[in-house]
Each structure stands twice: as C-alpha cells, then as structure tokens.
Amino acid sequence: MSLEKTATVIQHLVDERNKPGFDLLCKVFEVYPNVSKDWLLEGREPMLTDENEAATAEVEAASSAPAPRESVARQPRPEPAATTQTGAPTAAPVPAEAAPLVAPVAAPAPVAPAPVEAPATPVPVPHSAPAAAAPAAPDTSWQTALYTQQMAHQLAMAEMRNQHLQDQQRMMQQMMDLMQRQLA
Numbered sequence: 001m002s003l004e005k006t007a008t009v010i011q012h013l014v015d016e017r018n019k020p021g022f023d024l025l026c027k028v029f030e031v032y033p034n035v036s037k038d039w040l041l042e043g044r045e046p047m048l049t050d051e052n053e054a055a056t057a058e059v060e061a062a063s064s065a066p067a068p069r070e071s072v073a074r075q076p077r078p079e080p081a082a083t084t085q086t087g088a089p090t091a092a093p094v095p096a097e098a099a100p101l102v103a104p105v106a107a108p109a110p111v112a113p114a115p116v117e118a119p120a121t122p123v124p125v126p127h128s129a130p131a132a133a134a135p136a137a138p139d140t141s142w143q144t145a146l147y148t149q150q151m152a153h154q155l156a157m158a159e160m161r162n163q164h165l166q167d168q169q170r171m172m173q174q175m176m177d178l179m180q181r182q183l184a
Contacts, residue, residue: 003031014157034143
C-alpha cells in the first residue's frame with residue numbers, strides 16, 4: 001500500500017518542482033484504483049471514480065501486464081455487478097464526496113425492485129447483490145482513508161508554509177535591524 005517513494009520525492013511533486021514519471025503514475029493508479037485519472041492529471045472531474053470506472057481501470061492495468069488471459073477472465077465478473085448498479089452511480093458520485101455513507105444506502109435500493117420485476121431471475125440477483133454490496137463497504141473505507149490521508153497532508157503542508165513564512169519574517173526583521181545599524 002505504498003508508492004515506494006521517499007517523502008522528499010513526494011514533496012517535490014506536491015510543490016511542483018518536479019513532474020511525476022510514468023512509473024509513479026502507474027503505481028498511483030495501482031495503489032489507488034478509484035482515483036480519477038482526469039483529476040490527477042488535469043485537475044478536473046471528481047477525485048474518486050465510481051466502481052464501473054475503477055473496474056475499467058483495473059482491466060486496463062491488467063491488460064498492460066504480460067498475462068492477458070487473466071484480464072479476460074476478470075472482465076466478465078465485474079460486469080454483472082456493474083449492470084445492477086447502473087442507476088445508482090449517476091446519483092451516487094455527488095453524495096459520495098459530501099458523505100461517503102450515502103453511497104452504500106443508495107446502492108441496495110435499485111437491487112430490491114429487480115427481483116420483483118423479474119421472478120425468473122431471483123437466484124442470479126442475490127448473487128449479484130452481495131457482490132455489489134461487498135465492494136461498497138471497502139470503497140467507503142478507502143474513500144475515508146484517502147480523505148484522511150489528504151487532510152493530514154494538507155495540515156502538514158499548512159504547517160510547513162506557516163514555518164516558512166515565520167522564517168522569512170524573522171530574516172526580514174534581521175535585515176531591517178542590520179540596515180538601521182548601518183545608517184546610524
């Protein structure tokens with residue numbers, strides 16, 4: 001669960017002194033598969049993607065690996081879970097940013113009417129429902145962990161900026177004292 005980079009390297013990236021390499025970007029998407037590529041690379045769109053896009057990113061990452069047979073085998077599994085949630089992700093991304101607990105509540109609601117509409121398929125739907133409900137809880141915890149990490153990072157950055165400003169103020173005061181001594 002590590003990016004395998006030192007804090008200094010990450011700090012230089014955050015300070016925009018350096019640009020990330022392809023290997024680091026691949027590692028970020030591997031460690032955090034639900035981070036939006038558009039958000040990370042261009043600063044637009046929501047920070048986190050829904051499960052459908054995360055599954056697509058997972059398939060893309062697996063297809064670039066030397067074992068394409070496994071990626072083909074993995075692809076059909078997420079699709080049934082994704083098809084049962086097609087109505088939920090359109091409403092879920094907006095509440096997911098404000099309150100991550102809303103997304104799991106919204107996901108089971110569309111699943112419940114499905115067995116009533118199609119009595120011939122109640123067996124596959126319950127199998128899809130646990131598969132859809134199981135990733136929802138980890139996604140919430142991942143979102144919470146990522147948000148907590150982001151907030152801790154922002155706090156650390158604010159403290160560093162504050163320290164830097166205090167150092168600059170101290171140096172300016174020393175320069176003013178030195179100039180006043182020279183004039184006197």
